[in-house]
Amino acid sequence: GKNIVAIVGRPNVGKSTLFNRIIGERDAIVDPKSGVTRDRHYGQAEWNGKKFTVIDTGGYVPDSDDVFESAIREQVQIAIDEADVIVFVVDAITGVTPIDIEIAKILRQTKKKVILAVNKIDNDKLELYSSQFYELGLGEPFSISALHGRKVGDFLDEVVKDL
Numbered sequence: 001g002k003n004i005v006a007i008v009g010r011p012n013v014g015k016s017t018l019f020n021r022i023i024g025e026r027d028a029i030v031d032p033k034s035g036v037t038r039d040r041h042y043g044q045a046e047w048n049g050k051k052f053t054v055i056d057t058g059g060y061v062p063d064s065d066d067v068f069e070s071a072i073r074e075q076v077q078i079a080i081d082e083a084d085v086i087v088f089v090v091d092a093i094t095g096v097t098p099i100d101i102e103i104a105k106i107l108r109q110t111k112k113k114v115i116l117a118v119n120k121i122d123n124d125k126l127e128l129y130s131s132q133f134y135e136l137g138l139g140e141p142f143s144i145s146a147l148h149g150r151k152v153g154d155f156l157d158e159v160v161k162d163l
């Protein structure tokens with residue numbers, strides 16, 4: 001494949017935060033006029049000597065809670081079609097939601113590699129929120145904190161393993 005890693009998941013789980021963490025802050029594009037960081041959907045990254053392209057699929061639809069479920073399903077389908085590795089991000093604190101279950105159902109049908117990232121595990125005490133996501137049927141959940149970088153290295157080891 002072309003080493004494409006797509007990040008999927010419902011709004012507010014931390015897809016863009018993880019995207020920025022993976023590509024590194026120095027790559028963020030700042031609009032020279034406004035000084036505001038523009039939303040970016042594609043980025044280049046390298047881990048363990050492997051180069052890959054990261055796609056934040058959430059960037060293609062408004063990341064608000066009232067986004068249509070059909071739009072999320074479409075994002076997931078695009079990821080399945082285009083990516084070599086699909087990172088499915090869920091929110092540890094919110095827990096398993098009906099949309100998560102819908103997305104998992106679609107992802108269980110692909111032969112592509114799917115990594116379940118349980119985000120917002122900011123410290124050891126929050127680790128207990130990770131195991132509830134086994135019910136999504138996507139194997140071992142990887143707990144991470146995209147915001148603080150906690151365990152993102154272990155997660156990236158798994159992402160690039162077969163690239």
Ligand code: GDP
Nearest residue numbers: 011012013014015016017058063120145146147
């Ligand atoms: P997206 O809609 O999936 O792209 O989610 P965002 O990346 O925009 O994040 C949604 C909110 O969750 C923001 O307020 C982030 O700061 C917050 N967030 C993202 N990652 C983490 C994390 O690891 N821990 C905590 N506590 N908050 C996070």
Ligand code: MG
Nearest residue numbers: 015016058063
């Ligand atoms: Mg986003």
